[in-house]
Amino acid sequence: MTFTRYAIYYAPPADAAWSTFGASWLGWDMEKGAEVEHPDFPELDVAAVTATPRKYGLHATMKPPMRLADGQTVEALHVACQALAARQKPVLLDGLEIARLGRFLALRAVGDQTALNALAAACVTELDPFRAPLSDADLEKRRANGLSPEQDAHLVQWGYPYVLDQFRFHITLSGKLPKQELPAVEAALGEALAPLLPNPFEIRDLALMGEAEDGRFHLIHRYALSG
Numbered sequence: 001m002t003f004t005r006y007a008i009y010y011a012p013p014a015d016a017a018w019s020t021f022g023a024s025w026l027g028w029d030m031e032k033g034a035e036v037e038h039p040d041f042p043e044l045d046v047a048a049v050t051a052t053p054r055k056y057g058l059h060a061t062m063k064p065p066m067r068l069a070d071g072q073t074v075e076a077l078h079v080a081c082q083a084l085a086a087r088q089k090p091v092l093l094d095g096l097e098i099a100r101l102g103r104f105l106a107l108r109a110v111g112d113q114t115a116l117n118a119l120a121a122a123c124v125t126e127l128d129p130f131r132a133p134l135s136d137a138d139l140e141k142r143r144a145n146g147l148s149p150e151q152d153a154h155l156v157q158w159g160y161p162y163v164l165d166q167f168r169f170h171i172t173l174s175g176k177l178p179k180q181e182l183p184a185v186e187a188a189l190g191e192a193l194a195p196l197l198p199n200p201f202e203i204r205d206l207a208l209m210g211e212a213e214d215g216r217f218h219l220i221h222r223y224a225l226s227g
């Protein structure tokens with residue numbers, strides 16, 4: 001399969017109950033590269049709630065999607081990802097919780113995130129030689145949402161505004177919802193997903209992802225954190 005962009009994700013374990021539910025909730029299993037039937041919530045239009053994040057799959061972004069720079073190859077990126085993961089230790093946190101991020105719903109890590117933030121920073125900085133520079137149009141699109149000076153500096157240097165000190169680990173569960181819809185969606189997830197969430201929560205590997213021509217992301221390879 002040909003991919004237009006690549007990213008490094010935290011991809012939940014495929015065999016965990018919470019990630020199986022999450023893939024169904026979003027309607028896209030990035031590990032299998034297949035659509036999944038949404039769970040039935042009579043009071044919710046799950047397809048509409050999850051339309052925006054569906055194509056990305058259930059994930060947390062560690063190195064945002066990027067086009068490969070001239071002269072770089074997927075094979076070289078694979079080798080670099082292996083080397084990076086081999087230097088990093090698994091990250092242990094207290095758990096995951098359902099949270100509101102503005103008008104989005106997401107899973108947020110609970111506990112000391114120092115090691116988690118350091119892992120994400122390593123992904124951003126060490127793999128940046130593989131990233132093609134953003135076009136002027138890409139820069140304008142990002143800036144249209146309004147960025148702080150720090151975020152704009154990250155955008156210019158790293159191709160994405162929400163990295164390093166601006167990074168907040170999260171696993172997106174919805175698009176931007178009308179305020180009046182948030183409580184019902186949050187309640188449904190609290191009943192169905194919250195009991196399945198891991199406690200403690202461990203990140204054991206990183207995943208190389210590819211964006212297909214239709215915009216959907218597929219898992220290419222997992223790299224165990226073995227440092």
